[in-house]
Amino acid sequence: MQGGVALVSGQGVICEYTLNVKAPYSERLLPLIDRALQDVGITPDQIEGFAVAVGPGAFTGLRIGLSTAKALAAAGSQLLVGVSTLEAMAWTLPFCAYQICPILDARKGEICSALFRHEGDRVIRLSDDAAVSPETLSSRIEQPTVFLGDGLTVYESVLRSQLKGLALFAPLAGRGGRAAAVAELGRRRLLHGHRDDLAELAPRYLRPTEAELKRLGRFVPVAS
Template identity: 40%
Template sequence: MILAMDTSTYVLGVALGDSSTIRAEWTTHEKKNHSLRLMPGIDHVMKTVNASPSDLEGIAVTTGPGSYTGVRIGVATAKGMASALRLPMYDVSSLEALAGNRRFAFGLVCPFIDARRGQVYAAVYEADDGHLKTAYEERLWLMDDLLKILASTSLPVYFLSLDVAGHRENIERVLGSRAHVGEGMDGRIKPGEILRIASESVPVTDVHAVVPRYLQLAEAEKNWRMAQGYHE
């Protein structure tokens, strides 16, 4: 079995299973420190199926983009478990996992996470009978620029995000009826989707080399670098 975890947004999720079956899945939407909830969540899913560490065959984690603190907690926990238990580790993009919610749709799938100041972490995938083909790699976008690119296509676009409410008006203004704005469950990363991606992937070659996909420097680090005279 593979243990999967996601701490990249305020929704924390853990799942246990393999390529064909989700044995247990747990999520919480409470906006509390993930460091206080992740290990109890792992313990919960393990006990639900009477599993022990020796039953695990791998550890999968979303490495971002997303919340700086949240991603760091998840990556550190996954690396620690994979190292201690000598297990393969799977590095999964939070945006790819989120896009999986609409992999059977027809058109483009655009998962995004708000990055403030009119920016979003986003990627664009083309859905094809359950498979996702990358159309635009994940990166930090100005939402207006991303929408201009999507407006140039003729395909329907499915937007998936916990932060969709703050962008809905702009999305629908630019794309009109081609915009399909997911709500509720569509906007959160499902731990079971992380399991699916991991089971179809190759584990990382060096657990210790895995780092969060921040896509930009944290605000505190930006300020420190400026104070030290660094220029991007």
């Protein structure tokens, strides 16, 4: 449900809007972008580059976010970079002494997760993104770990039960992703000369969509 937009510069966050409500992302993304530009008093052509979260995450939300970012970048011949959703979430807990595990509810009894740690002004990836059961994730945790993300809404009690004192939890205000974190990581990539090709940048799904499963003949309908 959560999505947002942000504008950042070398001086910090200029503006950021976050919504965590049950409303189609397609209906709120463009109005949020328009509001941000109007409130700051700039036009799209004054933006030097765009950053977009590319996943993992909800299939529809990722497609909408990525297609919108591509359209904006293409319209003004501007730069675009993709940013890992989980890495951007880990970025919101700087100088954390423990390893960090963002988790997203992937439905079907699974969570999307990865392990990170902070090293100075960098966030270091310790594991690849994976869609696993909370029990499988718990079996891979061997040290105190800070969890954050919407997966806690469903699986916090499971993690507490499985991991005991090894499970630490970010406060409510720090559990969700932030558009400003995506923007800041994207800005860093752009300043280091990284660029993504508009035609090749794609969402990072950790498992096939239902449509792909049907096409592959592995979709089994559930009888009521």
